[in-house]
Amino acid sequence: MNTLKVKICGITRCEDAVLAVEEGADYLGFVLAPSVRQISLESAGVIISRLHDRFGDVLPRMVAVVVQPDSGLLDRIADSGLFDVLQIHKPAEPFPTYCRIPWCLSVPVPAQRDAGIVKYCNEDIDELAFSGTAGLVLCDAAVQGVCGGSGIRVDSSAARFVRDRARRHGFDFILAGGLRPESVSVALTEIEPDGVDVASGLEDRPGIKSAEKIHAFMTAVRRWESDRLNDMI
Numbered sequence: 001m002n003t004l005k006v007k008i009c010g011i012t013r014c015e016d017a018v019l020a021v022e023e024g025a026d027y028l029g030f031v032l033a034p035s036v037r038q039i040s041l042e043s044a045g046v047i048i049s050r051l052h053d054r055f056g057d058v059l060p061r062m063v064a065v066v067v068q069p070d071s072g073l074l075d076r077i078a079d080s081g082l083f084d085v086l087q088i089h090k091p092a093e094p095f096p097t098y099c100r101i102p103w104c105l106s107v108p109v110p111a112q113r114d115a116g117i118v119k120y121c122n123e124d125i126d127e128l129a130f131s132g133t134a135g136l137v138l139c140d141a142a143v144q145g146v147c148g149g150s151g152i153r154v155d156s157s158a159a160r161f162v163r164d165r166a167r168r169h170g171f172d173f174i175l176a177g178g179l180r181p182e183s184v185s186v187a188l189t190e191i192e193p194d195g196v197d198v199a200s201g202l203e204d205r206p207g208i209k210s211a212e213k214i215h216a217f218m219t220a221v222r223r224w225e226s227d228r229l230n231d232m233i
Contacts, residue, residue, distance in 0.1 A: 018051070019209065130166070
């Protein structure tokens with residue numbers, strides 16, 4: 001049984017969603033905020049409907065990715081009945097009071113020290129992250145002007161700090177930021193998250209996934225998990 005969860009994010013095409021399902025992804029992410037991977041609620045609905053037609057109700061959990069959502073947007077997402085989880089970047093107050101479906105927060109943490117980019121992050125993780133109702137906390141590299149999908153690795157020590165806080169609150173910790181088929185095993189060994197979230201690392205160009213990269217990524221994750229389980233026996 002696989003315990004490490006995989007979220008494939010930035011889905012914009014039905015064929016990519018089908019591949020992700022066939023390869024065993026646990027979550028599919030649809031970016032409803034301004035982004036090179038943005039998709040409309042209506043287009044996401046078409047893809048999800050086609051997945052149901054093809055696979056029935058045994059599907060990954062569908063995730064709506066939003067930035068500073070207002071109550072109107074959250075109502076439209078909830079009313080659509082399409083999504084299982086909301087992934088929130090930069091929540092607008094008073095977010096928890098009007099969210100109608102399970103939600104989690106994406107926490108920005110410092111990027112790798114040698115990445116040569118602007119780094120910013122509050123030292124104290126906002127307790128709002130641990131008010132989420134989906135039982136998850138994500139972390140991604142804090143890159144100025146970008147809420148996610150930067151392709152930049154997070155600093156491992158910062159990620160482990162968030163991981164440990166998440167677990168103390170009984171939350172699963174999902175790692176994002178610069179994950180690729182050829183390097184994901186290194187990040188898994190260094191950080192040991194409960195799951196991984198990948199977007200740009202599986203693309204031929206923004207929003208367009210590669211079948212070969214999806215397969216290679218899933219293979220690398222499952223091989224790492226199998227090797228770790230064997231080491232524990």
